[in-house]
Amino acid sequence: RKEVEQDPGPFNVPEGATVAFNCTYSNSASQSFFWYRQDCRKEPKLLMSVYSSGNEDGRFTAQLNRASQYISLLIRDSKLSDSATYLCASPSGGYNKLIFGAGTRLAVHP
């Protein structure tokens, strides 16, 4: 089993929709999780950090479910500009290297 797994999608949603992605992790000792956004042929950029139960930033909400070992990202009122790949990541081992999932593609259409 991979350390971090995501549904690759794509998720095709209309503008204004609410969409949610899940990410499962295998290391029950992980204390922090991250959602990165990656536009096509660009570098990943940090979107949100999740250290405890969850985090909210505007239209974006990240939640952590330790019992089931998954984190979720909820995007409300989707915009065309939200179209991107969303990468889930968790530190692994020492030195804080991040292990990334394969990413979930989101396409928001008019």
Add this chain to the structure above:
Amino acid sequence: DTGVSQDPRHKITKRGQNVTFRCDPISEHNRLYWYRQTLGQGPEFLTYFQNEAQLEKSRLLSDRFSAERPKGSFSTLEIQRTEQGDSAMYLCASSAELLAGGRMNTGELFFGEGSRLTVL
């Protein structure tokens, strides 16, 4: 721009040639990472430096790959005798040990724009 910079941005080479990529991290960051990303996959960890010390290398990093950070500032990643399977985006990231307010950084990485390698 004070972000992470990588050079070259694109490299096309023939199989068997050597290539070298350079990464200049954010100046106050003491941690530097190399990742590799192929189409449809997330970034895969290759190696990590804290200051000038290379503290971890992935099993993905074969003997043909070598990374250095001689003065604890910029880093180079060299691939010798390139193979077609080496074609990928090579991403460099840096981070600080502590975040604003003294909180321990547990995973906030700042990535460069990457160096895209194509091996023909």
